[in-house]
Amino acid sequence: MDEVEIFKALSNKGRLQILNWLKNPEVHFPGQAEKGFDYGVCVGQIQTKLGLTQSTVSEYLTILQRAGLITSTRTAQWTYYKRNEEAFAALSELIQKDI
Amino acid sequence: MDEVEIFKALSNKGRLQILNWLKNPEVHFPGQAEKGFDYGVCVGQIQTKLGLTQSTVSEYLTILQRAGLITSTRTAQWTYYKRNEEAFAALSELIQKDI
DNA sequence: TTGGCATATCGGGAAATTCCGATATATCTT
DNA sequence: AAGATATATCGGAATTTCCCGATATGCCAA
Numbered sequence A, B: 001m002d003e004v005e006i007f008k009a010l011s012n013k014g015r016l017q018i019l020n021w022l023k024n025p026e027v028h029f030p031g032q033a034e035k036g037f038d039y040g041v042c043v044g045q046i047q048t049k050l051g052l053t054q055s056t057v058s059e060y061l062t063i064l065q066r067a068g069l070i071t072s073t074r075t076a077q078w079t080y081y082k083r084n085e086e087a088f089a090a091l092s093e094l095i096q097k098d099i
Numbered sequence C: 001t002t003g004g005c006a007t008a009t010c011g012g013g014a015a016a017t018t019c020c021g022a023t024a025t026a027t028c029t030t
Numbered sequence D: 001a002a003g004a005t006a007t008a009t010c011g012g013a014a015t016t017t018c019c020c021g022a023t024a025t026g027c028c029a030a
Helices: A003-009 A013-021 A030-035 A043-050 A054-066 A085-097 B003-009 B013-021 B030-035 B043-050 B054-066 B085-097
Strands: A070-075 A078-083 B070-075 B078-083
Touching: A003 A054, A003 A085, A003 B003, A003 B013, A013 A043, A013 A054, A013 B003, A030 A043, A043 A054, A043 A078, A054 A070, A054 A078, A085 B085, B003 B054, B003 B085, B013 B043, B013 B054, B030 B043, B043 B054, B043 B078, B054 B070, B054 B078
Parallel strands: none
Antiparallel strands: A070 A078, B070 B078
């Protein structure tokens, strides 16, 4: 658990927005409904909503994943991302105890 | 409460180290004992322990203060810095609820 | 008032981050 | 196999961050 890497990942408005949307994917990504939300939300849905380029959004998701804040599942030509809630619980605890 | 500013302030090993030391100033800054710990620890003590230049440490402290994570008290030629525990509690809660 | 001490601010080179367009890769469809 | 679709990676210009030395500011002591 690299603290600096986590905080850097969180030091960006777009990435915070993505994390927030992923708290309630059914609400924020209705276009994902036909594929279901079990594996998370695919990159294209996030890209459309965030309004940045595909490459930028893909990079954002990689940064969040390397920090451990989200996980990915590849199925067919899609990559689904979802929050790793355990990481957030651990981070909250880290701030209370160690930082 | 600017979330991005807070996370940027935390995205640095030296600044995290300072915050950690300030949790137990009596333990980590014995040289501060003669002046007491009520107002916090002065810049020089922190600078010596961190081993970076005076200007860098002063800048670090300013960044932490602007993010609301520490507070400062100026007395004579010294500026004392201490943790703002409420900010950390709020941050922990923010991560649990909003991020 | 002069000199010394503590801290803040300035200016800048080096490194990292931001976000993009172009391109690569991988999978699906026909 | 060829084309379409979804995502990842590359290369780069602009911006930001990092950390420094030099200098400015403010306070104290002689």
